[in-house]
Amino acid sequence: MTDATSQGAARPRTSLTAADKRTQRRNAAEKRFRLYGLAAIGAGMFFLVVLLSSIIGNGIGAFQQTFIEVPVYLDPAKLDKNGNRDPAEMAKVSTFGYNPLIQDSLYQLVQDKGIATEYEDGGDMKALISASAAAQLRDRVLANPDLVGETVEFEILAASRVDGYLKDRVTRDSITEDKNIDAGHLDLVDALLEDGTVHKSFNLAFITGSDASESRPEQAGLGVSMLGSLFMMLVVLFLALPIGVAASIYLEEFAPQNKFTDFIEVNISNLAAVPSIVFGILGLAAFIQFAHLPQSAPLVGGLTLTLMTLPTIVISTRASLKAVPPSIRDAALGVGASKMQSVFHHVLPLAMPGILTGTIIGLAQALGETAPLLLIGMVGYIATNYPDGIISGFMSPNSAMPAQIYEWAKRADPAYYERAWGGIIILLVFLLVMNVIAIVLRRKFERRW
């Protein structure tokens, strides 16, 4: 039998230096596989670059804003008819009473500078000025009634169309059918831009400010909803971390292995995969309709997100508890520690970096979550007032960063589109910081056995 084969088909001659066909094929296959891998990574990197550059390209404009510097004459005849300088009395003049003052002052400014314009009175200047200017003026005057009668220099926001013109979002072609602004207004802007009355500068209000209505996107900021997110994360941290860690320690270290604990385990894994909107429905039913907690409150948002984050924390905590070698427990028990002492004195400290990392990743996930917030009333025109204190921070209506971004993205004015992208940049920075903290913690404290 062996003779027959060795004689029939001669064994192919092989050389150690030149690869035969089969080896060549195998080598080629390996090379191809490496290329596939490289291509996959390349594609991933490509999409990342596209994503980041489109986010930054679209959103960076939100960090700059156009302002107009205009001296406003605070006419006593309009603002304080009785001349008492009594803030309570002067509060009766609404922002609508302040609008003409600003418009006339701007018109006067244009006249003084000798800029040729087709417009004939202050009313035509409306298109240049943000609707927020009147409120800014009114607040300043009510806080300091003695200003009435004087001419005060104000730095007011320019209207969103003007801002868009400076950012090349609005062009002379695009406004031909726009009834909010005319080409004449843009000529004025060009002239005022030259002497510095109109200028673009860093927009701190975008980071610290509150949401604004649809008619004045130039005023909108993310600050209040950032606080909303902060209070929600506090709730999540102080509920999900202790509950999650307690549950995992019990399951991992104390619970007997039986059908019941298996059942719980399977359910925890399932919960981690449940779509987040489901937690929103649960939150609505349990916290608002049953427990009568207030709608739109960060407390409810935090509780709902806690439910969503718990499985993540439980799973990562159990994994890091499991990674602590049994020899540590045996040694602790061997020198006479109780089970609880061995867990809290030895196992838990060693598992801590893993637990913290899991918690931070869970928090980052919760921070970027919008869907559950839709159902508990945190999406809308909400984040307009700063909370008065800690309690009101948890209880009074607020939004959250991702919910605010979502809300901006669906508004009609194109200026909100830019702000939505700008909001994404801020949100990404937060997520990046949280992930970096998680990585640093892991690198610094994690022990390998």
Next chain:
Amino acid sequence: MQSVKLAASALAIAAVSASAAAARDNVQVAGSSTVLPYASIVAEAFGENFDFPTPVVESGGSSAGLKRFCEGVGENTIDIANASRAIREKEIKACADAGVTDIIEVRIGYDGIVFASQKTGPEFTAFEPADIYNALAAEVLVDGEMTANPYTTWAEFNGDLPDVEIAAFIPGTKHGTREVFEEKVLLQGCEDTGAMEAMMAGGMSEDDAEGACMAVRTDGKSVDIDGDYTETLARIDSNPNGIGVFGLAFYENNTDKLKVATMGGVQPTTESIAAGEYPVSRPLFFYIKKAHIGVIPGLKEYAEFFVADEIAGPDGPLANYGLVSDPELAETQSKVADEEVMGSNM
């Protein structure tokens, strides 16, 4: 143990602060996404000019808002529902069942619904209701017979329209806009083309025929948009042949991307809608729970401020944004001032 204590104390804090929140001091509003921009403009100005906190305005659609409105009376229910259509009998009944009996209806003005397409796309400049009906209905009249809609391009039934594939993006059924679209465009087109008559001649009752008129084709030529107008705009942006249904205010904010078509030969503008010439318009409302007036601070002031001349009048910020102001605003103002509830003057 420590963690258990922590959890327990956190729960306790939650419980304490929950009872502290019993006194709600801000007005809560929810409902139509068409009314949301107007309501947010008013809420903002209200917060600036009064000592009350700025009201909270949520969207979600007219039906969703009215459903929440009718959940009952109390501080954890909303005070005002915005709606882009009048409240239905069924909803009034649901409200009454939950104890919400005295409802004040406030009409804030009118809104136009426009048909727009990509600015550089095909020449969609003039529509008749019949065109929309022929393009979008489930069944149309062809050679005197009702058949499943056979048309694939606009030019097939109207030579004046571009010879391009039909692709329309219309509001989904949860939007109040859909109802107006069905009643003022599809139904009108159904009557104009004679399809309605043909159906009734074929033995259908009037109600059934109306229902059949408003049925939209389901072969993918007409797409329901459940999101907001921004979603419709994105669809139009990526589809040069697409026709979208928008609110007038939304169109006016996006004139650089969209071109609007006339309906029945009338250009949609605030003037033509106020004059009643443009056929596809509808009133916008909000509904107040009378039981909450005096309990929730600022509620009545907000309602009065909303319909004040300087806000909802022809020169106010709402008209500036695209609302067609109500010629009978004075009547509405006195209605709010007197807290006149629905059904009291019928």
